[in-house]
Amino acid sequence: MNGNGFLSVMVSTAFVAFGMQTCSAMPAPIVSVEPSYLRVSPGENFTVNITIDPEGNEIAGAEYVLRFDNALLNATSLTPGTFFSGFNTMTMGEGTNNTIGMIDYGEYIIGGGSVTELGTFTTITFQVIGEYGVSKLDFEAATLSNSSGYGFSNVTINNGTYEIETVEQTPTPTPTQASTSIPSSGGVDGGGASETPTQTPGSKPTSTPKPTSTPAPTQTQDSTPAPTPTIALLPSLTLTPTPTLTITPTPSATASKPLHQSEKKSDRLRLPGFEAAVAVIGLLAISYLILRGKGGDK
Numbered sequence: 001m002n003g004n005g006f007l008s009v010m011v012s013t014a015f016v017a018f019g020m021q022t023c024s025a026m027p028a029p030i031v032s033v034e035p036s037y038l039r040v041s042p043g044e045n046f047t048v049n050i051t052i053d054p055e056g057n058e059i060a061g062a063e064y065v066l067r068f069d070n071a072l073l074n075a076t077s078l079t080p081g082t083f084f085s086g087f088n089t090m091t092m093g094e095g096t097n098n099t100i101g102m103i104d105y106g107e108y109i110i111g112g113g114s115v116t117e118l119g120t121f122t123t124i125t126f127q128v129i130g131e132y133g134v135s136k137l138d139f140e141a142a143t144l145s146n147s148s149g150y151g152f153s154n155v156t157i158n159n160g161t162y163e164i165e166t167v168e169q170t171p172t173p174t175p176t177q178a179s180t181s182i183p184s185s186g187g188v189d190g191g192g193a194s195e196t197p198t199q200t201p202g203s204k205p206t207s208t209p210k211p212t213s214t215p216a217p218t219q220t221q222d223s224t225p226a227p228t229p230t231i232a233l234l235p236s237l238t239l240t241p242t243p244t245l246t247i248t249p250t251p252s253a254t255a256s257k258p259l260h261q262s263e264k265k266s267d268r269l270r271l272p273g274f275e276a277a278v279a280v281i282g283l284l285a286i287s288y289l290i291l292r293g294k295g296g297d298k
Helices: 003-025 261-269 274-297
Strands: 030-034 037-040 045-053 061-067 073-080 089-097 102-109 119-128 133-145 156-158 160-164 178-183 193-198 231-234 237-239
Touching (some): 045 061, 061 119, 073 102
Antiparallel strands (some): 061 133, 073 119
């Protein structure tokens, strides 16, 4: 090896060492799953983002391998984010594989350039296929490189945890027993009320009026007929008792005893005015005889 060749090797080695020192001197870039924790339900679809925070480093390429529980989750789509937006890039990796529960994706800038700002590298949509359990999204590998193609030896990764909660059935409320107040007859004065508990599922208890008895008027001892009392059985029905028909027995005819012949005569002679008539006739006869006698003398 001549002097020029030895010098070239030394310069290349110096640049490599400088590049490695430069990469290690900067804060470590961060690759994260966001959100880092989420509670999901069976059958639900949700999305997560894979973000890259360069922490001031120049990032020109990124690749990751992410593991998940394929008994609980199913990766339905993988979409590139905006982290390398505006650059010509080349993608690599297997993509989504639900058979083994893995996502493998990489992207690199072609023709020079780098990114130093936080951004979304990819967006992944999952469907919950399990009933309950916890699935982690863990990075099996996360590789970042600069525009020279050198990888960062120190990369901070933040995994994700997703808990599947079973949807609980809301218990149907049991109808409560309500106490319905029903007024009752308290005698002639109508006082007093009793409460009868009634159970009415799904409706508000209502107060049901109970028929009351109308007090009868007091009868007085006078010649005026007493009013007929009425009894109110229902609010719309009044029952008037039918008056009792009193039949007064007719005095039976008493057979008269036949009168004796002599009794008939004596009764006839004792008729009022008979004696006076006989006296008048006698007087008339005497007057006739006297008048007749006077006429013969002439």
